Amino acid sequence: MDPRIHEHAETLVDWSARIEAGEDVVVSVGEGAHDLAVAVAEELGKRGANPLTTYASEEFSRAYLRVHEGEFDADPDHELALYENADAVLFLGGPRNTTATADVPGETRQAAARAQQGIREARMDTKWVSTVHPTRAGAQQAGMAFEEYRDFVYEAVLRDWESLAEEMTRMKEILDEGSEVRLVKEDTDLTMSIEGRVAVNSAASVEYDSHNLPSGEVFTAPYATEGEVYFDVPMTISSRRVRDVHLTFEGGEVVDHSAAQGEEALTEALETDEGARRLGELGIGMNRGIDRFTDSILFDEKMGDTVHLALGRAYESNFPEGQEEEANDSAVHVDMITDVSEDARLEVDGEVVQRDGTFRWEDGFGDPNEGSEPEP
Amino acid sequence: MDPRIHEHAETLVDWSARIEAGEDVVVSVGEGAHDLAVAVAEELGKRGANPLTTYASEEFSRAYLRVHEGEFDADPDHELALYENADAVLFLGGPRNTTATADVPGETRQAAARAQQGIREARMDTKWVSTVHPTRAGAQQAGMAFEEYRDFVYEAVLRDWESLAEEMTRMKEILDEGSEVRLVKEDTDLTMSIEGRVAVNSAASVEYDSHNLPSGEVFTAPYATEGEVYFDVPMTISSRRVRDVHLTFEGGEVVDHSAAQGEEALTEALETDEGARRLGELGIGMNRGIDRFTDSILFDEKMGDTVHLALGRAYESNFPEGQEEEANDSAVHVDMITDVSEDARLEVDGEVVQRDGTFRWEDGFGDPNEGSEPEP
Numbered sequence: 001m002d003p004r005i006h007e008h009a010e011t012l013v014d015w016s017a018r019i020e021a022g023e024d025v026v027v028s029v030g031e032g033a034h035d036l037a038v039a040v041a042e043e044l045g046k047r048g049a050n051p052l053t054t055y056a057s058e059e060f061s062r063a064y065l066r067v068h069e070g071e072f073d074a075d076p077d078h079e080l081a082l083y084e085n086a087d088a089v090l091f092l093g094g095p096r097n098t099t100a101t102a103d104v105p106g107e108t109r110q111a112a113a114r115a116q117q118g119i120r121e122a123r124m125d126t127k128w129v130s131t132v133h134p135t136r137a138g139a140q141q142a143g144m145a146f147e148e149y150r151d152f153v154y155e156a157v158l159r160d161w162e163s164l165a166e167e168m169t170r171m172k173e174i175l176d177e178g179s180e181v182r183l184v185k186e187d188t189d190l191t192m193s194i195e196g197r198v199a200v201n202s203a204a205s206v207e208y209d210s211h212n213l214p215s216g217e218v219f220t221a222p223y224a225t226e227g228e229v230y231f232d233v234p235m236t237i238s239s240r241r242v243r244d245v246h247l248t249f250e251g252g253e254v255v256d257h258s259a260a261q262g263e264e265a266l267t268e269a270l271e272t273d274e275g276a277r278r279l280g281e282l283g284i285g286m287n288r289g290i291d292r293f294t295d296s297i298l299f300d301e302k303m304g305d306t307v308h309l310a311l312g313r314a315y316e317s318n319f320p321e322g323q324e325e326e327a328n329d330s331a332v333h334v335d336m337i338t339d340v341s342e343d344a345r346l347e348v349d350g351e352v353v354q355r356d357g358t359f360r361w362e363d364g365f366g367d368p369n370e371g372s373e374p375e376p
Numbered sequence: 377m378d379p380r381i382h383e384h385a386e387t388l389v390d391w392s393a394r395i396e397a398g399e400d401v402v403v404s405v406g407e408g409a410h411d412l413a414v415a416v417a418e419e420l421g422k423r424g425a426n427p428l429t430t431y432a433s434e435e436f437s438r439a440y441l442r443v444h445e446g447e448f449d450a451d452p453d454h455e456l457a458l459y460e461n462a463d464a465v466l467f468l469g470g471p472r473n474t475t476a477t478a479d480v481p482g483e484t485r486q487a488a489a490r491a492q493q494g495i496r497e498a499r500m501d502t503k504w505v506s507t508v509h510p511t512r513a514g515a516q517q518a519g520m521a522f523e524e525y526r527d528f529v530y531e532a533v534l535r536d537w538e539s540l541a542e543e544m545t546r547m548k549e550i551l552d553e554g555s556e557v558r559l560v561k562e563d564t565d566l567t568m569s570i571e572g573r574v575a576v577n578s579a580a581s582v583e584y585d586s587h588n589l590p591s592g593e594v595f596t597a598p599y600a601t602e603g604e605v606y607f608d609v610p611m612t613i614s615s616r617r618v619r620d621v622h623l624t625f626e627g628g629e630v631v632d633h634s635a636a637q638g639e640e641a642l643t644e645a646l647e648t649d650e651g652a653r654r655l656g657e658l659g660i661g662m663n664r665g666i667d668r669f670t671d672s673i674l675f676d677e678k679m680g681d682t683v684h685l686a687l688g689r690a691y692e693s694n695f696p697e698g699q700e701e702e703a704n705d706s707a708v709h710v711d712m713i714t715d716v717s718e719d720a721r722l723e724v725d726g727e728v729v730q731r732d733g734t735f736r737w738e739d740g741f742g743d744p745n746e747g748s749e750p751e752p
Binding site for chain 2: 022024026027029031034037038039041042044045046048050051052053054055056057059060061063064065066067068069070073076077078079080081082083084085086087
């Protein structure tokens, strides 16, 4: 077995989920995630935790959903009881076919998901972590050779998380103390207020309220957005390819938008509801183990030297306790990524925090006050 | 997909487990049982039942068990809650390697099993059914080509269960009304009392208190055994091969034993405890879809025109309510099979029930009183 599979399992169980002796753990195993599951079993055995494995088969779901008629029963007792009594849930993704449920009607999928609301909440109340085992189907989706993709995944997952978490803490502190963020690059000069918001240090560990492995982003919930922004990284909205998105904001809302491809999907998303025209998230990607875009949001939005903004729903974790009602509400959360590795800068309250892919605290950064004029 | 996989799933869900709308079903999927699981998903979807799939991976268990140190936690809450809230459990076996846990110490395995006593009981309190999907590893264990093995499995599983159940009811009635069973064949003349015992019609359905698919045997709990018996079908006792077993009974107990191969394993089994020297089961195999021995007890003991006897523990289901305390108790239950298809007969109270592989109610049987003298 590739020794990196064992390192992945160890990172997941130790750093991410903080599993301890006697804990009751659900291990959800994707169709192609067997090898990672076996490595996780060993880590759980060493720690004296108690695993129960579920089989997260897309083909099973497809077969079930396609023939099901009528209402779905709400939160079946046995499944609800399982998660209500679990201390942690480890989701081991690992597709054998990323389009395995392509012919299940969206309505059916949504109805089934709605019926599982309580189960989902019970799962979210545990120390849950989602990760992915590299499979050939995953490689294909990323447009890579299998070995190349494995290297890519392990580069992203097997970081020195402790030191990355420390670095991300610096960014969190800057955002927590700051009032206004400005992003400047080609076709972009955008200002957002972040006053009164709490940034989340998403360091791939439940200890940081972060539930994805890999992770590596710091995010907050901006408002009162003004100006224009260009997203040069391709994205997928409602299963449609969207490229070269331009948005113009006035008074916190999108007043103009365009895309070189898939503009309709973008328009539809914006028209979902009122909240869809406002930003719900500003995220700063800090995982430099991710060195390219693969059309997988789990990886793309964490990539070092990228910034992503999401239209729509904000995360409650960005609001101080008791202020969650201010969170932008929407049925959608559309992530859009822009590359800030070259000819770009990010400012907080007029001071440059990142310039051309270099953070303030890194070698070669220069003067934080230099070049804080727009050059669109 | 082989259409027989769908028929197997339908038989399992309908005939065996009697699944109804709204029932909460656990589907335990073996490593090689994916295709059967998908077919079962469809049957459960059609009926509006609620499945939760667990992943019964031997390699996962091995990895966990080999490194676990110290005590196993008794009945982890999450797993116990799952089964306590389930209406049915469908075990879909399907090995990828029948010796996948060969290097797990027996003690570890037993300690882990002991810690799961409550979970096991909760599972047994559901409508549980165990079946097997034909895999290459299964074929190899049976000494067959893969396609040949698939034919073998589906011949055994896809019976006309309703009519077989009716035929087995005849045998059950004969045994329920009878007092003494006598088995006569080469080196064999054995009498057993069955007075006061209740025969079980094991018709592969929870409706008949039968939990294996395939099944197809009628069994009871004999006592006061006298005489000698020869088992010409090879068996496995404590992972050791045992052949050509001869036993002599006096006053219900084994007083002499021999085997052409593996006699030690037989001796050890007999010395386990007092109950190990008495019979716990007399079973009459009636599934003629099973046409050969494959060293798998799930199939072998159900084979048409065989009789099996088990040393050790008796099943409570063979005792009228309130009389369970009479059941022979032992830590072992060693099944041994003898072929009765030729030169053999089974008598109940002096009347021949089966002669040379033909039952009393079948064509070509002849006179029930003929040949009821021993010819060992």
